[in-house]
Amino acid sequence: MAEETQGAGLTPFGKIISLVLILGLLGAGAYIIINKYASPDSADNGTKKIVKPDTEAPDTGNITTVKEYKYIPADRLPAVKGNANYKWDADKKIVKFSYNVWSGWLPVIMANRGTKPNTDSIFYKKYGFQVEMVLMDDPVIARDAFASGNVHTLWGTMDMMVLFAPELMKDSRTAPRIVQQIDWSNGGDGIVVR
Incomplete structure (x- = not known):
């Protein structure tokens, strides 16, 4: 006998979750669009102000905000004073x-x-x-x-x-x-x- 193959698809619970998600996304999209293009006198009698957010911080003075690099021409490690305890066999190397x-x-x-x-x-x-x-x-x-x-x-x-x-x-x-x-x-x- 041929085995019946179980069809691929959503369970009833999966269908409900999918429907809720789709309706929620559609509702959120409609809300955003309506609020974006709504006239000021339709809902709040013109009391609602549109505030444009600042895109950057105000300039406080200098052109740059980083600490300037200071070049030091010949800064080197100090000279070695004395003999090290360096253990070296010149024959074995x-x-x-x-x-x-x-x-x-x-x-x-x-x-x-x-x-x-x-x-x-x-x-x-x-x-x-x-x-x-x-x-x-x-x-x-x-x-x-x-x-x-x-x-x-x-x-x-x-x-x-x-x-x-x-x-x-x-x-x-x-x-x-x-x-x-x-x-x-x-x-x-x-x-x-x-």
Whole structure:
């Protein structure tokens, strides 16, 4: 036997809801049109005033509302005073690179052929040094390791660098210099789902 197919369509309740919505939209449209084109003497004997809304704020003086940029020609980081606690072996040439758990580091790990220093690394083949990637998820621990010279790089987003800078600037040997932007997510990393 052939099965009967149930017809696609609205249930009685769906038809009622649709009718109410359509009538409501038609009523709202009619109300807007009637009020827009109604003569002032028809409903309120001419007492109703049409107020035109302001489209912009009044000009308070200057042409621009932003703070003007002031150019400072040669503002640089202070000179380094003293020797850093930078731990470097000139024979092994291993750069200790701190990183956190984030998928954006994958290209660096791939170029290094893992997280351990090795001679198969692109860094070694092209530039003559090896990279040891040191996992540091805690930004305070990473900052302190950088300041003490235990790692040679410091990871962080731009907002984190602003937080790191005051403490690192206390000692000119650890004054931060941002030399590479690894990723430009344009806010994609800021999405939080609940």
